[in-house]
Amino acid sequence: MRSSVLVPAVLMASVFVVGTSEYLIAGLLPQMAADLEVSVSTAGQAVTAYALGVVIGGPLVTIATVRLPRKGLALGLLVLFAAGNAVCAVAGSYEVLIAGRVVASLSHAAFLTVALMMVTRVVAPDRAGSAIAAVAAGFSAATLLGVPLGVLLGEGAGWRTPFAVLAALALAVAGALAAALPRQDAPATSVREEIATVLGRRVLVVIATTAVGLAATSTVFTYLAPALTGITGLGPGAVSTLLLVYGAGSLAGGLVAGRLADRSLAGTVRGTFIGLAVVLAAFPFAVPWAGTAVVVVLALGVLTSATTPALQSLLLRHAGQAPMLATSVNVCAFNIGIAAGSALGGGLVAADGLRWLGLAAAGLSLVALAISYAAIPRRPAPASV
Known part of the structure; x- marks a missing residue:
């Protein structure tokens, strides 16, 4: 204990x-x-x-x-x-x-x-x-x-x-x-088994979901400060405070999602990406006003961090007895998603699309949701008789 x-x-x-x-x-x-x-x-x-x-x-x-x-x-x-x-x-x-x-x-x-x-x-x-x-x-x-x-x-x-x-x-x-830490012996798995696990279909699906899901949130988050100053009209001090609100929401969201994942992993994964799609789609219409901007930034923080325990738990479910390399690759997928989202957001901002980043990000969130269905069947298969 x-x-x-x-x-x-x-x-x-x-x-x-x-x-x-x-x-x-x-x-x-x-x-x-x-x-x-x-x-x-x-x-x-x-x-x-x-x-x-x-x-x-x-x-x-x-x-x-x-x-x-x-x-x-x-x-x-x-x-x-x-x-x-x-x-x-x-x-x-x-x-x-x-x-x-x-x-x-x-x-x-x-x-x-x-x-x-x-x-x-x-x-x-x-x-x-x-x-x-x-x-x-x-x-x-x-x-x-x-x-x-x-x-x-x-x-x-x-x-x-x-x-x-x-x-x-x-x-x-x-x-x-x-x-x-208690002593933990070396795993009995081999490098070949670890690689075979990473190449498993459902593990690859989770990794792809991670990359696309983080690309969705990064598309908006990377340019959140410019959006709050240029569109909402907030000053630097207010933006810093709002980013702290985002961080607080992120801390709370991850902890709550971890508990929800213990109860219903499939529901947590799907609910997170559906919620993200809604919040990201609302972002362009909420950001012009300070009050609604605060609400949408807090919600974005909560839902962004909720992806981590949900997707990592899903990965471990499919990784079996050789999860080390799969987990490491999934960690890398987070970073790849962040980089890809930043690049996509940068291209849209260069095309004068700062306010509308949320719509592109919402689309990515729905893509991540669709991909995740290949890792979590919608309904369990009926028992054979």
């Missing part, structure tokens, strides 16, 4: 640290670029380098470590993450900074994969969705608190300081994990 409460809490704290690192650098680009004597656009490639490390390195690291004991692997990945951020903190050149970001990124998808696997092992099967949601809440908390606090610290104490703090926090949570 103690481990079923303590382990999810410590893993959530660990994911909070890792999640903060991913988006922190975007708020520190101007002073980082000035210090390292590169342009802001060049410094921004540190974001791209991290994303590529997650998408490409995550599955490769997972394959390379698939037979290692889970506890030792989790601790090793946190130490690797700490080392990467320490390199960033002392980087004397742009090239060294990129190297540090890549090193840190290699642990990102693999650690989240291990965290999701371990937390489902210490709770009852009927609480898997809630446990996954608790761990995933670490990312919502990173967006809501970690990134703003890190940027604030960087503005006051220099851009290197947040990276040093993240390195120290990673070592601290590694120590907490060492004390809290």
